[in-house]
Amino acid sequence: MSQVGVALIGSQFISTIHYESLQRVAAAEVRAVASRTEEHVRQFAEERGIPHWTTDYRELLKRDDIDMVVLGVPNYLHCEITVAAAQAGKHVVVEKPMAMNVAECDEMIAACHIAGVKLMYAEELCFTPKYVRLKQLADEGALGDLFLIKQSEKHDGPHAPWFWDVEKSGGGVMLDMGCHGIELARWMLGRPPITSVYCDLKLNMHADKTRGDDTSILIVDFEGGATAYIEESWAKLGGMDDRAEVHGTGGVAYADILQGTSIQTYSKEGYGYAVEKAGDTKGWSYTIYEEAWNYGFPQEMEHFVHCVRDDQQPCITGHDGRAVMEALYAAYASAGQGRRIDLPFETDAKTPFELWGGVK
Numbered sequence: 001m002s003q004v005g006v007a008l009i010g011s012q013f014i015s016t017i018h019y020e021s022l023q024r025v026a027a028a029e030v031r032a033v034a035s036r037t038e039e040h041v042r043q044f045a046e047e048r049g050i051p052h053w054t055t056d057y058r059e060l061l062k063r064d065d066i067d068m069v070v071l072g073v074p075n076y077l078h079c080e081i082t083v084a085a086a087q088a089g090k091h092v093v094v095e096k097p098m099a100m101n102v103a104e105c106d107e108m109i110a111a112c113h114i115a116g117v118k119l120m121y122a123e124e125l126c127f128t129p130k131y132v133r134l135k136q137l138a139d140e141g142a143l144g145d146l147f148l149i150k151q152s153e154k155h156d157g158p159h160a161p162w163f164w165d166v167e168k169s170g171g172g173v174m175l176d177m178g179c180h181g182i183e184l185a186r187w188m189l190g191r192p193p194i195t196s197v198y199c200d201l202k203l204n205m206h207a208d209k210t211r212g213d214d215t216s217i218l219i220v221d222f223e224g225g226a227t228a229y230i231e232e233s234w235a236k237l238g239g240m241d242d243r244a245e246v247h248g249t250g251g252v253a254y255a256d257i258l259q260g261t262s263i264q265t266y267s268k269e270g271y272g273y274a275v276e277k278a279g280d281t282k283g284w285s286y287t288i289y290e291e292a293w294n295y296g297f298p299q300e301m302e303h304f305v306h307c308v309r310d311d312q313q314p315c316i317t318g319h320d321g322r323a324v325m326e327a328l329y330a331a332y333a334s335a336g337q338g339r340r341i342d343l344p345f346e347t348d349a350k351t352p353f354e355l356w357g358g359v360k
Helices: 013-022 038-048 057-061 075-087 102-115 129-139 173-188 291-295 297-310 318-337
Strands: 004-009 028-034 052-054 068-071 091-095 119-122 146-154 194-202 215-222 227-233 241-248 251-256 262-267 283-288
Touching: 004 013, 004 057, 004 297, 013 028, 013 038, 013 068, 013 291, 013 297, 028 038, 028 057, 028 297, 038 052, 052 057, 057 068, 057 075, 068 075, 068 297, 075 091, 075 102, 091 102, 091 297, 102 119, 102 318, 119 297, 119 318, 129 173, 129 241, 129 251, 129 291, 146 173, 173 194, 173 215, 173 227, 173 318, 194 318, 215 318, 291 297
Parallel strands: 004 028, 004 068, 028 052, 068 091, 091 119, 146 227
Antiparallel strands: 146 241, 194 215, 215 227, 241 251, 262 283
16 A cells, blocks of 8 residues: 545544644545535535545545544544444544543444454654653653653633533543543553542533533552653633653653743734634734644654554554543542542443532
8 A cells, every 4th residue: 555545534623633734644645524514524625625525424434545534523423433434444543532431442442353444542642742752761761760740731621612511522621631641641651550540620610611620630550650640721721731741760851842842922912823722812922833743743643644554553552542541430430439549440431521420
């Protein structure tokens, strides 16, 4: 296979990033896009020169020129579309979090295994240039034995209405962004088993929009003794803040994805775009450049495309997404019960939110 035919499922914010990233991958060609709203998906395709569009993703799966689909849809659709894509013989890239629950993760993994296609979990922090270098430092022994990973991602809320609806999303900021921190820590540490979690969730700013959490703190303990401290927020004003720390017996390293690669700007009148989730650009602001590259999206898509083209094992798979989902469920249970939860953790709850139940 010289070139991988790619289809996007979804045509909103994240799919624009997926498209931009895939444009930088010589081995990929975006040949189709599917989304429910005809006017939006037609415009999305026409503006980008994508030759085929449809409002029914099942029509897209029938195409022989599509090898891989990239899902940029609400969480509650991940399982349904992944299973359908696998049965159609398409490799699947699924955005985080992997699904609504662990049972759906298992169904997705099984469907892709039976069909002999790859299930790739899109966790871009494992491809973010600063974090890749951070892991290289850790793997080289520069920091000694690692004992603490700290990660935080904060902004003032998501960009689409479905994120606020716990029936469609499954939870709040812990589910939406805590998945980043959990997998970052697993990856940095070599993916040891998680032994327990303790979580605190609050709804501080957005009670008019959601029943889900908008502020979260999670402590994850790993086999071997290391700990992760993960802090996520939809209640932080002023644009995106994304950073990590790695502490070891022989050193410490700090990495800030955005502010360390931005242009400090002062503007009396303000300007169009500074960085994802930024508000007013009047006065001082941090102007990002090469935003998608700094996050790691093009590198992530290049890896996934090459895995399909060259039949290689992805470095991050559905099994990683499942491990993250189990930890997220335990986190919501911890917040709901006010105690530490040991893993493995099993539950019949259909969404993480059910285990917390909102502000009591």
